[in-house]
Amino acid sequence: MKRMSKAFYLGSFIGAAALLLFFVIIVGLAVSPSTSIEISKAKAMTSIMLILIVCFAVMIYLFVVTAIMFYRMWDAIRDGGTAVSPGLAVVLLLIPLVNLAWMLLVYPLYMKH
Numbered sequence: 001m002k003r004m005s006k007a008f009y010l011g012s013f014i015g016a017a018a019l020l021l022f023f024v025i026i027v028g029l030a031v032s033p034s035t036s037i038e039i040s041k042a043k044a045m046t047s048i049m050l051i052l053i054v055c056f057a058v059m060i061y062l063f064v065v066t067a068i069m070f071y072r073m074w075d076a077i078r079d080g081g082t083a084v085s086p087g088l089a090v091v092l093l094l095i096p097l098v099n100l101a102w103m104l105l106v107y108p109l110y111m112k113h
Contacts, residue, residue, distance in 0.1 A: 004069065004072050004073075004076075008065075009065065009069055012061070012062065012065045013062065013065075016058045016061065016062055019054075019058060020054065020055065020058055023050075023051065023054050024051060027047045027050055027051055028047070030043075030047065067090050067093070070089065070090055070093060070106070071086045071087070071089070071090050072086075073106055073110045074086040074089040074090070074106060076110065077106065077109045077110055089102065089106075
């Protein structure tokens, strides 16, 4: 069983939030009012598209980090009595109602472990 790095997981979430905030501020400052309405609209649409692309990339990164964390949590609490492997448990997180029940089961078990 591999140990979970608290610094990596916490740093990933704090770093992602800081990156998004920094990027939104930089793009917001870059979009300055122009004399032409068409140029202002083009700058606004470009900045919105850039923000959406960065948000999507950060969302994918955080999903992968969270999946790794849940995999390691399930591997740590698995006692051999369950047929669900850590990989299957992470895949089951993609099913909407199963993920809620799974998280309500795993977090208390992980805290006890």
